Amino acid sequence: MESGCSKNGEACPQFLDLIPQQRDWHVKREDERRHGSSEEKKLELRLGPPGEDNWSIKEATKNNTRERDESLLLLGYFSSMKSNGKQTHKLPTPEDHPVGSALSTPWTKIHQHNHQQQTQPQSFLQFPSTSPQSLLVAAKESSQPCCTKAVDFQNAEKKAFSPPANTAVPSNSSQKRTAPGPVVGWPPVRSFRKNLASGSSSKPASETPSVVPHKVANEKPATQPSGKGLLVKINMDGVPIGRKVDLRAYDSYEKLSTAVDELFRGLLAAQRDSFAGGTENKQEEEKVVMGLLDGSGEYTLVYEDNEGDRMLVGDVPWHMFVSTVKRLRVLKRSELSALSLGSSKQRKIPA
Amino acid sequence: MLWVSRKTIKMNYFPDEVLEHMFFFITSHKDRNSVSLVCKSWYKIERYSRQRVFIGNCYSISPERLIARFPGLKSLTLKGKPHFADFNLVPHEWGGFVYPWIEALAKSRIGLEELRLKRMVVSDESLEFLSKSFVNFKSLVLVSCEGFTTDGLAAIAANCRFLRELDLQENEVDDQRGHWLSCFPESCTSLVTLNFACLKGEINLGALERLVVRSPNLKSLRLNHAVPLDTLQKLLMQAPQLVDLGTGSYVDDPSSEAYSKLKSVFQRCKSIRSLSGFFEVAPHCMSAIYPICRNLTFLNLSYAPGLHGNELTKLIQHCRKLQRLWILDCIGDKGLGVVASTCKELQELRVFPSDLGPGNAAMTEEGLVLLSEGCPKLNSLLYFCQQMTNAALITVAKNCPNFIRFRLCILDPVKCDPVTNQPLDEGFGAIVHFCKGLKRLSLTGLLTDQVFNYIGMYAEQLEMLSIAFAGDSDEGMLYVLNGCKKLRKLEIMKSRFGNAALLEDMGKYEAMRSLWMSSCEVTLGGCKTLAEKMPRLSVEIINESEQMEFSHDDRQKVDKMYLYRTLVGHRKDSPAFVCIL
Numbered sequence: 001m002e003s004g005c006s007k008n009g010e011a012c013p014q015f016l017d018l019i020p021q022q023r024d025w026h027v028k029r030e031d032e033r034r035h036g037s038s039e040e041k042k043l044e045l046r047l048g049p050p051g052e053d054n055w056s057i058k059e060a061t062k063n064n065t066r067e068r069d070e071s072l073l074l075l076g077y078f079s080s081m082k083s084n085g086k087q088t089h090k091l092p093t094p095e096d097h098p099v100g101s102a103l104s105t106p107w108t109k110i111h112q113h114n115h116q117q118q119t120q121p122q123s124f125l126q127f128p129s130t131s132p133q134s135l136l137v138a139a140k141e142s143s144q145p146c147c148t149k150a151v152d153f154q155n156a157e158k159k160a161f162s163p164p165a166n167t168a169v170p171s172n173s174s175q176k177r178t179a180p181g182p183v184v185g186w187p188p189v190r191s192f193r194k195n196l197a198s199g200s201s202s203k204p205a206s207e208t209p210s211v212v213p214h215k216v217a218n219e220k221p222a223t224q225p226s227g228k229g230l231l232v233k234i235n236m237d238g239v240p241i242g243r244k245v246d247l248r249a250y251d252s253y254e255k256l257s258t259a260v261d262e263l264f265r266g267l268l269a270a271q272r273d274s275f276a277g278g279t280e281n282k283q284e285e286e287k288v289v290m291g292l293l294d295g296s297g298e299y300t301l302v303y304e305d306n307e308g309d310r311m312l313v314g315d316v317p318w319h320m321f322v323s324t325v326k327r328l329r330v331l332k333r334s335e336l337s338a339l340s341l342g343s344s345k346q347r348k349i350p351a
Numbered sequence: 352m353l354w355v356s357r358k359t360i361k362m363n364y365f366p367d368e369v370l371e372h373m374f375f376f377i378t379s380h381k382d383r384n385s386v387s388l389v390c391k392s393w394y395k396i397e398r399y400s401r402q403r404v405f406i407g408n409c410y411s412i413s414p415e416r417l418i419a420r421f422p423g424l425k426s427l428t429l430k431g432k433p434h435f436a437d438f439n440l441v442p443h444e445w446g447g448f449v450y451p452w453i454e455a456l457a458k459s460r461i462g463l464e465e466l467r468l469k470r471m472v473v474s475d476e477s478l479e480f481l482s483k484s485f486v487n488f489k490s491l492v493l494v495s496c497e498g499f500t501t502d503g504l505a506a507i508a509a510n511c512r513f514l515r516e517l518d519l520q521e522n523e524v525d526d527q528r529g530h531w532l533s534c535f536p537e538s539c540t541s542l543v544t545l546n547f548a549c550l551k552g553e554i555n556l557g558a559l560e561r562l563v564v565r566s567p568n569l570k571s572l573r574l575n576h577a578v579p580l581d582t583l584q585k586l587l588m589q590a591p592q593l594v595d596l597g598t599g600s601y602v603d604d605p606s607s608e609a610y611s612k613l614k615s616v617f618q619r620c621k622s623i624r625s626l627s628g629f630f631e632v633a634p635h636c637m638s639a640i641y642p643i644c645r646n647l648t649f650l651n652l653s654y655a656p657g658l659h660g661n662e663l664t665k666l667i668q669h670c671r672k673l674q675r676l677w678i679l680d681c682i683g684d685k686g687l688g689v690v691a692s693t694c695k696e697l698q699e700l701r702v703f704p705s706d707l708g709p710g711n712a713a714m715t716e717e718g719l720v721l722l723s724e725g726c727p728k729l730n731s732l733l734y735f736c737q738q739m740t741n742a743a744l745i746t747v748a749k750n751c752p753n754f755i756r757f758r759l760c761i762l763d764p765v766k767c768d769p770v771t772n773q774p775l776d777e778g779f780g781a782i783v784h785f786c787k788g789l790k791r792l793s794l795t796g797l798l799t800d801q802v803f804n805y806i807g808m809y810a811e812q813l814e815m816l817s818i819a820f821a822g823d824s825d826e827g828m829l830y831v832l833n834g835c836k837k838l839r840k841l842e843i844m845k846s847r848f849g850n851a852a853l854l855e856d857m858g859k860y861e862a863m864r865s866l867w868m869s870s871c872e873v874t875l876g877g878c879k880t881l882a883e884k885m886p887r888l889s890v891e892i893i894n895e896s897e898q899m900e901f902s903h904d905d906r907q908k909v910d911k912m913y914l915y916r917t918l919v920g921h922r923k924d925s926p927a928f929v930c931i932l
Contacts, residue, residue, distance in 0.1 A: 092599075116573060183845070184438075184439055184440060185435060185438040185440040185819075185844055185869070186438070186764060186819065186844075187704065187735070187760060187764075188437070188760060188764055188817075188819070189438070189703070189735075190437050190438070190495075190521065191439060192521065192549075193653075193703060193704075236373075249857075271757060306528075317631075319551055319575065320551070320553070321525065321576075322550070323551065323552065334792045
């Protein structure tokens with residue numbers, strides 16, 4: 001191995017035994033210390049103290065050679081590159097790429113190689129080393145776009161990853177890692193944070209219309225108990241047959257408003273048709289149930305809470321609304337003044 | 352760390368009281384556990400003098416054995432459900448009931464003063480029982496618990512005469528619209544900590560104000576969303592000595608009288624070091640906080656999606672002494688640059704996602720790199736982002752070698768390095784290599800078995816590892832199990848680890864607290880083998896789907912397996928959908 005070292009103190013790859021079952025980490029490390037040359041020791045990551053110059057990025061940028069060393073030896077993986085000549089083409093020059101990407105490429109080759117070695121549990125001492133110059137030469141070559149080759153390499157890697165005697169899933173194809181669809185437990189966010197996230201608009205609170213000041217109030221850390229539906233009756237003026245809505249299916253007033261609109265549109269249309277046919281009524285009907293919440297439409301949405309009071313929908317934060325609502329009603333605006341409503345601007349004050 | 356050699360046998364000739372006095376200064380659980388192993392006499396002295404006990408898994412020991420060993424117990428910490436329960440992977444009825452513990456402690460007349468619970472099921476009955484059983488009860492801390500309502504809180508308020516601490520963090524509490532705050536008697540003047548930020552319902556504001564007025568020792572007050580800004584102002588007038596404040600709803604017209612009063616009262620609150628809350632926030636009211644910012648060490652704005660990046664950065668520029676920051680990703684990469692240049696003392700950062708839609712996460716690797724360049728003291732990170740590169744991780748690892756906790760969550764969990772299209776093995780390898788004190792690690796991104804190789808080799812202090820959508824073969828898991836000597840908790844979801852890895856070194860699990868594997872390749876047969884061979888492990892199979900009866904097909908893959916070491920055998924309170932092998 002030492003023979004493979006180039007004289008200008010550049011990378012002298014050593015091979016590490018990667019078979020974990022042997023559990024002789026300490027032994028291996030001692031071996032390395034014994035067999036590493038002083039140059040290697042200097043460059044070998046795990047031996048160097050953290051503050052050592054070898055590992056500072058500033059050093060690396062000053063000195064391309066150093067940088068290359070660093071990139072090759074970053075994690076202490078010294079690979080004896082046997083016949084990976086093809087892959088060495090992928091090493092970009094340090095000058096062309098920021099340190100980061102220069103660092104990434106050698107490692108993938110190394111670990112692919114290492115993985116191949118796993119099937120032969122021998123101590124790292126026994127592995128012949130390839131000439132590290134091939135590595136260095138490669139580093140000096142002009143960079144090739146890494147994308148396509150990286151993909152190819154990745155596929156090659158994946159095939160190499162299935163160790164022969166393993167029970168693991170073999171021949172991982174390149175599509176083994178497709179982005180998953182909605183998965184329970186992903187993303188790892190607490191449920192009350194999910195409500196916060198999905199309920200919030202991107203606008204800050206000050207931009208929402210003043211009639212519904214609490215639309216962005218979903219950011220309180222409330223959790224809606226999962227799996228419990230909350231079906232409430234909803235009636236509409238002029239429609240004798242009521243409907244039921246599951247409030248747990250919505251997380252904001254807008255969604256509820258849309259849902260109510262859809263619920264009653266059909267029924268309204270049927271009723272209007274029975275009074276007067278024609279397309280113009282249908283056009284009116286398109287608009288009629290809109291504007292439930294902001295007072296602009298012909299109808300408005302009120303609810304009866306658990307104290308029996310009729311309240312205007314939209315004053316309180318959504319979660320609070322859901323916890324106190326008992327039934328909903330869609331009223332004609334013209335009827336509002338005729339009814340005695342609780343104050344729509346104040347928060348409900350507990351007794 | 353207490354070093355003991357054989358020559359100190361002489362110390363046994365000291366009277367017990369002397370040893371006991373010495374042990375008084377040994378406070379860490381680990382050290383006390385070590386002390387108890389020295390010899391029989393030390394074991395005896397230690398156990399009688401032990402006042403604080405931590406139990407990381409409530410099913411690993413029984414309350415009876417706990418009480419038998421530590422009759423002087425005053426403070427008990429219990430943890431119930433596994434961590435992945437936070438992400439809806441564990442059904443609510445799985446277990447972790449605190450009632451049997453309270454019952455046993457009450458029966459044995461232990462003088463319990465403090466109870467700290469995490470991820471446990473706490474019923475109103477248990478809270479009431481607790482409140483009536485321990486005369487000197489002082490402190491109740493509930494974190495991520497569920498099963499109780501405000502009625503239970505009312506019992507605590509009414510009956511615990513010397514209550515100092517009622518700290519509710521992120522619990523699921525049903526609001527019964529009772530008036531639990533009014534249940535604190537007029538004679539209760541001992542409150543030091545009151546945190547009800549997680550409550551969803553209305554609050555009796557008058558009762559709250561009166562309570563704060565008669566609590567001169569109050570140092571920590573965290574309100575819920577139902578407390579408006581003008582009440583906040585009144586409360587602060589009465590409690591300018593607060594050290595930790597969580598606001599309620601922080602919205603008002605900036606021209607209002609309440610707001611101007613609030614501005615002046617904030618200038619008088621010179622002790623506030625920790626600030627949170629801001630459910631509902633009006634950005635134009637944030638300037639009132641600037642006088643407090645210069646002394647803040649902890650700022651939590653993670654419940655305030657109404658604040659935009661530039662508003663956040665304007666605020667943070669005043670926070671030069673900040674050590675811990677919890678924030679939403681609205682801050683953006685550039686915002687983290689501002690944090691990096693302002694908060695030189697920063698040790699902990701948590702960036703939460705504000706919008707979980709795909710492709711919407713605002714953070715990338717750039718923000719993290721900027722942060723690492725400005726904040727070398729960073730030791731704890733939770734970072735939700737859109738993407739990450741190996742180069743960035745390597746840079747961060749070098750800039751911040753002091754990481755104890757490193758949790759990275761790329762919202763697309765199998766995303767590779769977008770610059771090189773490589774897996775993120777190298778980046779995480781650098782993290783475990785450079786950060787020699789790393790105790791907790793969560794990985795995401797496209798990862799191969801190689802990253803586990805690195806972890807097994809370098810992560811010598813690692814105690815907790817969370818894996819999702821990673822690992823190509825059993826080799827990966829084996830690298831970790833064989834390499835990480837200090838591993839205590841391993842949780843894995845959706846990874847290709849199977850029976851070979853599970854069964855390779857079964858003794859390892861007795862040196863760990865627990866192992867969670869869900870949606871992996873482990874089969875029923877594998878789990879049965881493990882359970883047979885390891886009687887001191889409890890191997891639970893959780894099967895939620897109704898139609899899946901516990902078939903006897905050993906080749907069937909197990910959906911969720913949770914195993915843990917235990918001294919008391921299988922638990923008796925498991926629900927029908929849990930099968931303990």
